Amino acid sequence: MKINRSAPPKQKGTIEFHLPKFNKFTLNNGIKVLFVQKKSLPIIQLNMIVNGGSKFDPINKGGLAHLTSMLIDEGAGDYDSLQLDNEFESIGSIFNIGTGNDSIGLTLLSLAENFERSLELLSLVNQSPSFTNNSFLREQKKLTSKILQNNDDPSYIATSNFDKIIFADTYYKNPTIGNISDVTSITNNDVIQFYKKHFTPNNTELVIVGSIELENLQLLLNKFFVTTANKIENKSIAVPLKQKSKFYFIHKDNAAQSEIRIGHISDKRNETDYFAKTIANSILGGQFSSRLNLNLREDKGFTYGINSGFTYHSDAGNFEIATSVNGKNTGEAIKEIKKEIAGIKTEITDSEIEFTKSYLIKRFPAMFETNSQIAHHLSSMLKHNLSENYFDTYIERITSCSKEEIEATAKEKIITDELIYLVVGDKNIVMPQLKEITDLDIAVLGVDGNEL
Amino acid sequence: MNDILDIKYEKHTLKNGLEVVLYQDKSLPIVSVNLWYKVGSANETNGKTGFAHLFEHMMFQGSENVPKEKHFKFIEEAGGNLNGSTSFDRTNYFETVPTNSLELALWLESDRMGFLLEALTQEKLDNQKDVVMNERRQRYDNQPYGLSWEIIFSNLFPKNHPYHWPTIGWMKDIEKFELNDVRNFFKTYYSPNNASLVIGGDIEYDSVLELVKKYFEEIPKGETIPEIVIPKTQLSENKKIIHEDSIQLSKIYLTWETTELYTDDDASLDVLSDVLTGSKNGRLFKSLVFEKQIAQDVSSFQYSANLTGMFIVVATAKPGVSLDELKNEIQTELNEVMTNGISEKEFNRSINTVKSSFIYSLQNLNSLVNQINNYNTNLGEPNSFVYDLGRFKKLKQSSIKDVANKYLKNNYVELHIVPKENKDED
Missing domain, CATH: 3.30.830.10 (Metalloenzyme, LuxS/M16 peptidase-like)
Incomplete structure (x- = not known):
């Protein structure tokens, strides 16, 4: 017998999900800790967040935070660089360091049985890095080569130069990895001073998720993290200036595609309009079934994919549409994007809102699957100063967003007159198209972002 | 475990x-x-x-x-x-x-x-x-x-x-x-x-x-699936290809044909790649990136598929360093493994890394279920995590030297990706 397939099956029953509960405590030396016990696997994830990202780079020393993070595990305590690495590897622990605009993150994934030893090694990295001159010279060269290499990647060129333009005159304009002339001028002493200033207990937070008892965890952390507190520097941003709409172009010889970025600066994350912004953006370009993707990919076939998003640093944010399109469709693609921006500011339908709320609410349990996902969400709670009941009220806040609120947010937070347009592509193919679609000035930049 | x-x-x-x-x-x-x-x-x-x-x-x-x-x-x-x-x-x-x-x-x-x-x-x-x-x-x-x-x-x-x-x-x-x-x-x-x-x-x-x-159940069974015809693939000589790209740092890729998925040699070659480039103590990393500082990065892996596999070493030259120099150093390190094998410390470190990675891989349901499907499709047995890890546990220290000699002395493909000749920027 054939079954009836004509309509999608209905949902069966309701979902029961219990949000992981976290403990909050402070170590004897002042480090703040968030802890979620999760016993399904014998592993422990630890994220250490040090409030010392690239926004603290001194003027003309761009890349200092990043270089410091590259050097901090090049030898610590009695171990040289290779010995230290061998200690982590031989117990199967995975240790990584990453630098963002706001903070440096040290992450550790360890088997529960090796957690004590892993923690001891991490505490050495955190409290007694060696900072030898040899390591400095080696990693400094590695960083300048990395900068060279990034400048070959059209997508990186577009994203980094877009930030540079929209965050003009603020510390979020610089790429975390810096530029060659700045990095070349950094000394090992700069690194040591940067470390001393920022790697302090009251400038450090820990998020730990895994299979361990609270008391035991507290005992171990207090055993290994003993450095006492000193100063911290808080940085507050010079408010980024609003800019008038403008076109920028960067030439890339024989580029097979055009990288397009469109957007402007925006507010930092706050709890009042975050969900309305998320819903409005989701409909515009935040998911596969968004207006932008259905139009430019599924209808026109201009691109492999397009997305938009409000992104948030600690002290500022931005709105950005990003895609890569076939060179000959660059002008048409930008016209379609403008059409969709105008559209989202004109009308949002009930069914789009219902769809998006359903998407955001129902995927909530899956956001808390792995140890690192849970740690990530707790870390973002810290980064953006969200209230402690943030995740408890998450679903309720989405449900209660009204259509008026969402439409008003789209109108107010996506600002047509301030949109900055940046294209990285082949000038012979792209420039004539840009001149056709805009009367605005088109500034031509080099790969380094300087006006030609 | x-x-x-x-x-x-x-x-x-x-x-x-x-x-x-x-x-x-x-x-x-x-x-x-x-x-x-x-x-x-x-x-x-x-x-x-x-x-x-x-x-x-x-x-x-x-x-x-x-x-x-x-x-x-x-x-x-x-x-x-x-x-x-x-x-x-x-x-x-x-x-x-x-x-x-x-x-x-x-x-x-x-x-x-x-x-x-x-x-x-x-x-x-x-x-x-x-x-x-x-x-x-x-x-x-x-x-x-x-x-x-x-x-x-x-x-x-x-x-x-x-x-x-x-x-x-x-x-x-x-x-x-x-x-x-x-x-x-x-x-x-x-x-x-x-x-x-x-x-x-x-x-x-x-x-x-x-x-x-x-x-x-109501979807009808299809026709018998056509067999894939595999020609004999021995590379008859070394091949060297030079390709120009819009890049500034040159890269060298050395590739040997090896063996297919889930064989014992496949596991040995995984360990070999870890010993060469899996960490800062990896022999190639230590020599090229850490000590001599002639490479920006180096990696290696055994890419194994159903019909055959390949072992690939990739290194990026620092500005001003020639790919031939990189190749020489890579060859020196490979020869060392082929002649004297690897140490007990290196072997144990790699096996421990593999063991814990099996546990870490169980965290995400989507990837876990995909791995079960991989086992079911390729081995006919969905519950093969223990078997798969067992392939590594039963290796001997000497297995690594053996696979290096067995495969890395054969003919290979050498690819250089180099910067385009500078054209007029008008």
Whole structure:
């Protein structure tokens, strides 16, 4: 017998999900800790967040935070660089360091049985890095080569130069990895001073998720993290200036595609309009079934994919549409994007809102699957100063967003007159198209972002 | 540790040949549905490359009862996530949804397995051809070093070898995909008897099996799958290719043909790659990047597939360093392993790394279920985590020296990616 397939099956029953509960405590030396016990696997994830990202780079020393993070595990305590690495590897622990605009993150994934030893090694990295001159010279060269290499990647060129333009005159304009002339001028002493200033207990937070008892965890952390507190520097941003709409172009010889970025600066994350912004953006370009993707990919076939998003640093944010399109469709693609921006500011339908709320609410349990996902969400709670009941009220806040609120947010937070347009592509193919679609000035930049 | 890796499951084969594996894990209210079709780019032929990957696109374009654009929409609305991927040997499709939307996922997967052609149109094909050409431009042509893999494959394997072309296909083939060929490719390969379905997560065995039967059992069994013809592939001489790209730092790639997936040598070659480049203490990393500082980075891996495998070493030269110098240093380190083997410390470190990575890999349901499908499809036994790890545990320190000698003395492909000659910047 054939079954009836004509309509999608209905949902069966309701979902029961219990949000992981976290403990909050402070170590004897002042480090703040968030802890979620999760016993399904014998592993422990630890994220250490040090409030010392690239926004603290001194003027003309761009890349200092990043270089410091590259050097901090090049030898610590009695171990040289290779010995230290061998200690982590031989117990199967995975240790990584990453630098963002706001903070440096040290992450550790360890088997529960090796957690004590892993923690001891991490505490050495955190409290007694060696900072030898040899390591400095080696990693400094590695960083300048990395900068060279990034400048070959059209997508990186577009994203980094877009930030540079929209965050003009603020510390979020610089790429975390810096530029060659700045990095070349950094000394090992700069690194040591940067470390001393920022790697302090009251400038450090820990998020730990895994299979361990609270008391035991507290005992171990207090055993290994003993450095006492000193100063911290808080940085507050010079408010980024609003800019008038403008076109920028960067030439890339024989580029097979055009990288397009469109957007402007925006507010930092706050709890009042975050969900309305998320819903409005989701409909515009935040998911596969968004207006932008259905139009430019599924209808026109201009691109492999397009997305938009409000992104948030600690002290500022931005709105950005990003895609890569076939060179000959660059002008048409930008016209379609403008059409969709105008559209989202004109009308949002009930069914789009219902769809998006359903998407955001129902995927909530899956956001808390792995140890690192849970740690990530707790870390973002810290980064953006969200209230402690943030995740408890998450679903309720989405449900209660009204259509008026969402439409008003789209109108107010996506600002047509301030949109900055940046294209990285082949000038012979792209420039004539840009001149056709805009009367605005088109500034031509080099790969380094300087006006030609 | 073996307790956690020894997973419980149920396996059934429907009358139409579809293999069904069920795995229960109730820690979160989510379910992963994971479908492998045993068709990849190796099933294509010269002049018609890229079909398996094209299907990864066409399968999301709707089927008889699912309107275009609705596949994604239904899953997203249910709070799920979904995707697919294509390799030489297989294509997989997967979605993770809240428990109460499992039936939706089965409806979608079965509709496109049984009733895709009813909804296939020239318009949809033309649109996805454009999307795939853009994907190719974005991910390969416009990407620094983006063409390296297809250059390596097409030189390592002769023209009539199923691994000669890239999974995404050659641009000139993508441009001329025809509706009729697309239909035939689907009819040949996308049948229940050529697929393996794994459902894992918050499920009850009996009721899920009933649901699977409801949606999949009426799909008729397909024809016998054509055999893949594998020519003898011994590379008759070393090949050296120099390719110019818009880059500033040159890269060298050395590739030897080795052995296929899940053989003992495959495990030894994994350990070899870890000993060479798995950490700062990796011999190549230590020599090229740390001590001599002639390379920006170096990596190596055993890439194993169903028919054969390859061992690849890749290094990026620091500005001003020649690729021949890198090659010499790489050869010196490889010779050292071939002559004197590796130390006990190196061996134990690698085995420990592998052991813990097995535990870490159990965290994400989607990837866990995909691995179960990998085991079911390639080994015929879904519960193979213990067996797989056992391949490493039973190795001897001397196995690493042995595989190095067995494979890395053979002919190889050497690829240099170098900066384009500077043209006038006018």
